[in-house]
Amino acid sequence: MLIGHQPKDFRLAVSGLTVSFDGFKAVNDLSFYVDENEIRVIIGPNGAGKTTVLDLICGKTKATSGSIQFRSQELTRMKENEIVKAGVGRKFQNPSIYDDLTVFENLEISYPRGRSVFGALTFTRDAAVRDRVHEVAEMIFLKDRLNVNADLLSHGQKQWLEIGMLLIQDPDLLMLDEPVAGMSVSERAKTAELLNRIIKNRSVLVIEHDMKFVEDIAHKVTVLHQGQILSEGTMEKVKNDPKVIEVYLGH
Amino acid sequence: MTDNRFFNRSELIGILMLAVLLVVVLPLTLDVFRLNLVAKYLTYAFVALGLVICWGYGGILSLGQGVFFGLGGYCMAMFLKLEASSVENTKIQSTPGIPDFMDWNQITALPFFWKPFNSLTFTIAAIILVPGIFALIIGTAMFKRRVGGTYFAIITQAVAAILTILIVGQQGYTGGINGMTDLRTLKGWDIRPDHAKIVLYFFEVGCLFVCIMIAQFVRHSKLGRILVAMREKEDRVRFSGYSVANFKIFAFCIAAVFAAIGGAMFALNVGFMSPSFVGIVPSIEMVIYTAVGGRLSILGAIYGTLLVNFAKTGLSESFPELWLFGLGGLFIAVVLAFPNGLAGIWGDYVQPRIDRLISSRKSKPDGGWTDSSVADGAPAE
Amino acid sequence: MFGDYSIGDLGSIFVMQGFAGLILFSVYVLMALGLAIIFGQMGVINMAHGEFMILGAYVTWMTSNLFQAYLPGLFAGYFFLAMILAFVASGALGMLVEWVLIRHLYKRPLDTLLATWGLSLMLQQAYRSVFGAREVGVELPQWMLGSLQVTSSIEVPINGVFVMCLTVLITIGVAYVMYKSRWGRQVRAVVQNRIMAGAVGINTEKVDRYTFGLGCGIAGVAGSAFTMIGSTGPTSGQLYIVDTFLVVVFGGAASLLGTIASAFSISQTQSTLEFFMSGSMAKVLTLLAVVGILMLRPQGLFALKVRK
Numbered sequence: 001m002l003i004g005h006q007p008k009d010f011r012l013a014v015s016g017l018t019v020s021f022d023g024f025k026a027v028n029d030l031s032f033y034v035d036e037n038e039i040r041v042i043i044g045p046n047g048a049g050k051t052t053v054l055d056l057i058c059g060k061t062k063a064t065s066g067s068i069q070f071r072s073q074e075l076t077r078m079k080e081n082e083i084v085k086a087g088v089g090r091k092f093q094n095p096s097i098y099d100d101l102t103v104f105e106n107l108e109i110s111y112p113r114g115r116s117v118f119g120a121l122t123f124t125r126d127a128a129v130r131d132r133v134h135e136v137a138e139m140i141f142l143k144d145r146l147n148v149n150a151d152l153l154s155h156g157q158k159q160w161l162e163i164g165m166l167l168i169q170d171p172d173l174l175m176l177d178e179p180v181a182g183m184s185v186s187e188r189a190k191t192a193e194l195l196n197r198i199i200k201n202r203s204v205l206v207i208e209h210d211m212k213f214v215e216d217i218a219h220k221v222t223v224l225h226q227g228q229i230l231s232e233g234t235m236e237k238v239k240n241d242p243k244v245i246e247v248y249l250g251h
Numbered sequence: 252m253t254d255n256r257f258f259n260r261s262e263l264i265g266i267l268m269l270a271v272l273l274v275v276v277l278p279l280t281l282d283v284f285r286l287n288l289v290a291k292y293l294t295y296a297f298v299a300l301g302l303v304i305c306w307g308y309g310g311i312l313s314l315g316q317g318v319f320f321g322l323g324g325y326c327m328a329m330f331l332k333l334e335a336s337s338v339e340n341t342k343i344q345s346t347p348g349i350p351d352f353m354d355w356n357q358i359t360a361l362p363f364f365w366k367p368f369n370s371l372t373f374t375i376a377a378i379i380l381v382p383g384i385f386a387l388i389i390g391t392a393m394f395k396r397r398v399g400g401t402y403f404a405i406i407t408q409a410v411a412a413i414l415t416i417l418i419v420g421q422q423g424y425t426g427g428i429n430g431m432t433d434l435r436t437l438k439g440w441d442i443r444p445d446h447a448k449i450v451l452y453f454f455e456v457g458c459l460f461v462c463i464m465i466a467q468f469v470r471h472s473k474l475g476r477i478l479v480a481m482r483e484k485e486d487r488v489r490f491s492g493y494s495v496a497n498f499k500i501f502a503f504c505i506a507a508v509f510a511a512i513g514g515a516m517f518a519l520n521v522g523f524m525s526p527s528f529v530g531i532v533p534s535i536e537m538v539i540y541t542a543v544g545g546r547l548s549i550l551g552a553i554y555g556t557l558l559v560n561f562a563k564t565g566l567s568e569s570f571p572e573l574w575l576f577g578l579g580g581l582f583i584a585v586v587l588a589f590p591n592g593l594a595g596i597w598g599d600y601v602q603p604r605i606d607r608l609i610s611s612r613k614s615k616p617d618g619g620w621t622d623s624s625v626a627d628g629a630p631a632e
Numbered sequence: 633m634f635g636d637y638s639i640g641d642l643g644s645i646f647v648m649q650g651f652a653g654l655i656l657f658s659v660y661v662l663m664a665l666g667l668a669i670i671f672g673q674m675g676v677i678n679m680a681h682g683e684f685m686i687l688g689a690y691v692t693w694m695t696s697n698l699f700q701a702y703l704p705g706l707f708a709g710y711f712f713l714a715m716i717l718a719f720v721a722s723g724a725l726g727m728l729v730e731w732v733l734i735r736h737l738y739k740r741p742l743d744t745l746l747a748t749w750g751l752s753l754m755l756q757q758a759y760r761s762v763f764g765a766r767e768v769g770v771e772l773p774q775w776m777l778g779s780l781q782v783t784s785s786i787e788v789p790i791n792g793v794f795v796m797c798l799t800v801l802i803t804i805g806v807a808y809v810m811y812k813s814r815w816g817r818q819v820r821a822v823v824q825n826r827i828m829a830g831a832v833g834i835n836t837e838k839v840d841r842y843t844f845g846l847g848c849g850i851a852g853v854a855g856s857a858f859t860m861i862g863s864t865g866p867t868s869g870q871l872y873i874v875d876t877f878l879v880v881v882f883g884g885a886a887s888l889l890g891t892i893a894s895a896f897s898i899s900q901t902q903s904t905l906e907f908f909m910s911g912s913m914a915k916v917l918t919l920l921a922v923v924g925i926l927m928l929r930p931q932g933l934f935a936l937k938v939r940k
Contacts, residue, residue: 060486106474120498405878415917420916572757583733583747585746586737
């Protein structure tokens, strides 16, 4: 069901995406489109293929068939690091940060300069880098912890640090896999505030189970079930969709 | 983190201590025979240094460093052998002017791949480039396909086995199991007498310090931090926009080139080269030098190499049976009890006490580098 | 290199060399089977695997000497007892090693490599101290020495067929234990999720110890077979360890079928090439081919695409 011509103004256009693991179709002929500056939340029961969709977009998993167009670049043919350079950033389900490095160094590594071998050798920590790291650290509430080793942070702080590592990349498409999982109530509120602040001028794709949080941030919601779209639209519409209530919200 | 791109204060002290030991203390206290022995040990220190970057920082365990040590050593030895096989020196052979082992194997003309080794410039280039390109090929083939960890270790081991069998089997071209012996002069300068050995020792120490500086530079660059990050969370590095494979290839190549320089130094200082420094056993022994010194410590690798080799010489001279038990036990003890080796012991127990003694007013010199407590430490003799 | 032989000759050569390679194949399969359990299932790189094999070879040698001295009448059957003893000795040593060393290192696979290498050095020295540095050879009972005349130009060594049959039996046994028995399920459960397996009541320590012991025991049986193709010395095992790892990796580490197929192709390639060139060049070419293929297909011959 590939659509003939892709409208130019979609930031991300996923069409006919399929991936199978040994015959099991984790994602099955999936198509959806994300606008510029849109916050899209993907919900769905466990095993619906939500994380796999993010894996496919960021290149961690190779698609069996279908296409992922990001600003008219075909992502399915690119390597992970090329996809990042094209402007896609991804946060993992479990905080994925460098425990052995300090908060500062974690952010610095994510700074988008000196990404080649030679560039990394000659990279210098100049004022631009320092300022940007401090700016982001302030946003993610870790300004006072810059010289602390990342493994000493709390779980919530680690989540923020990873969001910060994405921010410093300044991606056009930000993908977050369960950003508030394991957070306390006050941390959730702060994270929602953080997300609302950082989405300016970029599209965001979020996977989340926390319905309260989803209502707070989502522009549009996509419900996945068994690798396919069950429903799509505003939170209001999706919430009242009988199919969604049956497979997901009902219990 | 200081602005210096090579070392911070405590590292500088460590490097100076090592320099004093190698340049002043050892030459003044040891006779030429023992000093030459140190020179031989230090050739392995180049390999250990490379392994710190490749294995300690990058997490890539290569069990085939003997391959690169051997390639570098054989390049150097081929040049020296050709010089030693001048027509006057070999006129009793049936074909004068070719190395003696070729003559013994009924080879009557110098093989084509030997000819360029008449030139010292070519030889020096080959010492760096041949192992470097070889590592580039292996690294590209393996890392671009995301082969790493144990698989990589096994493949490198197989490469070491192949090269050894090849060298031993093709004795007409390589000197076989005996290797290339009877190396005499370098551009007419005799490398065998005592004063030459002393000059070569200092030359080697100089090269070693150049390599230490390169290693320090790599470590303190962002590349060094990326290697550490990669060792921990390879995927995260990939999704921060780096090509993980390229960084691994770089680390592997730099380790290969260091090993090759060590091999070339071996041919110069020891005066021969043989397949017994190429295979699996020497390759793994080189890894253990690094492990004993501390896989994260540049200076630790050098002390580890010296210490293990002194112990080996001492023990195998007086108690040959005990040596293998000792070496085996050392492997196990280091892995089980001291995964960060001597440098770890130094950093955990000795350095804190010294720090407390020296600086009661200043809390910590610099907190930039997380491994500093481990990696700064230069274990004392 | 084939030019000097007629087609018929070549056929006979391939068949003869093929059967000559049977014992090598059996040794590879048995070694690799043990290693596939230890490396493929447990993730431990056991560099001392060759030394466990050599322990089996020494046990076989001692058994044959004992029978010759005290039970010459039963000498024809000593080999069966020797294999059982070899299995028990290597297995017991394996369990001891697991308890002392390996169990501390399950989270650091690369470090098991270094530690077991240290172990292999110590075992080699122990063999040298106990059995002496000289290589020892085992005398085979009379009935194993002959060969079967299949056609006028093809004859097959009896001991090769015998070892081959035993290997098949052991392989079937291992396949049954690993894939069909309750214990095999426990092993796989522990490998996939140690904590969870512990939580559902599997004694993970016991499973680990017996698995490691089984792998080492099979290496001991390989040692028994090994006595037929080579003499046993303290360092004989070291020569086989790289080949064995290549067999396992080449076959795809988790696949028993792959292990057998790869042991077969590697041993047959080598044995066939040996007829045409020197042993060392045959080995170089074989290893080069394996490494070359692994560079193109790093997951080995048999591997599943899995969701990670």
